[in-house]
Amino acid sequence: MNTNRLSSAMQDALIKQMTKEGHASQIFLSYGCWADVKGYGGIANFLYRHSQEERNHMIKFMRYILDRGGEARVEAIPAPPENPQNLTDCFNKVFQHEVDNTTSIYALVDLSFQEKDWATWNFMQWFVKEQIEEEKLALELIDKLKIAGGDRASDESLFSLDKALEAAPDDVPLPETATAENPS
Template sequence: MDTNRLSKTLAVGLNTQMTKEAAAAQIYLSYASWASSAGYDGISNFLFRHANEERSHMMKFLEYILQRGAKVKIEAIPAPPEDPTSVQDCFNKVFESEIDNTKAIYKLVKMSLEEEDWATWNFMQWFVKEQTEEETMAMNLLDKIKVAGGLKASGDALYELDRDLRGTPDDAALAETKTTENP
């Protein structure tokens, strides 16, 4: 008896997204390694933590595919893009990567809605929220480098930014969690 509860298109889409999450982890690893070799250990630590988070996302997809009775297909991941040329370039690349991932998540949400696969649609809602957090985190990084001076940031400003990111929480606060008591 066939116990697969995913359509062929959703199974392919979820497997593709699983690979995309693995690739995102590699991108964060690459940028973290660049930051470390450039002397930005706080930024590096922050990016290494996000690489682990992306690997966790990959595993969520893998486990969901298995739980729905479909076949997991492990694919090769592409090499990360070129190293950043500056801290600002690094944060720009992080933001672009997160936007790209959000678009892929939205395609899966739309596909699950169109197929009326409510289990997958529900599963994907966690990723919709997560991508909102990821984009907010990336925008916050861009704001921080802008305040530090962008491409013209002084060594002192970059030192402070690097030190601050070492202890920055991994989760961004979202507007939906705010209240008049907790602005």
């Protein structure tokens, strides 16, 4: 008896996303190494933590496929792209990567809706919310660097930014949690 509750198209799409999450982990790990070499230990630590979070996302997809009776496959992960040229480039690449990942998440939501696969649709809602958080976090990186002076930031500003990111929480408040008493 076939106990796989996922269509072959859905299983393949979930495996593709699982691989994409693994690739994201490698990208952030690579960028973390780059930041470490440049002397930005706090930024590196932030990126290393983000790398681990992406790997955890990969495991969530793997576990879901297996729990639905599917066959999870670990596929080759492409090499990370070239190192960023500077912090502006790094943070812009982090943001663009998150936007690309959001697009992939939305495609999975769309496929689950088309197939009337409500279990997968429900599973994907966590990732929809997560991508709001991820994009906001990436935008905050860009904004913080701009406030520090961007590519012309002083060493003192970059030192402060580096220390702030080292201590920064990995999650951000989202609009759906805002109230009149606590708007941010």
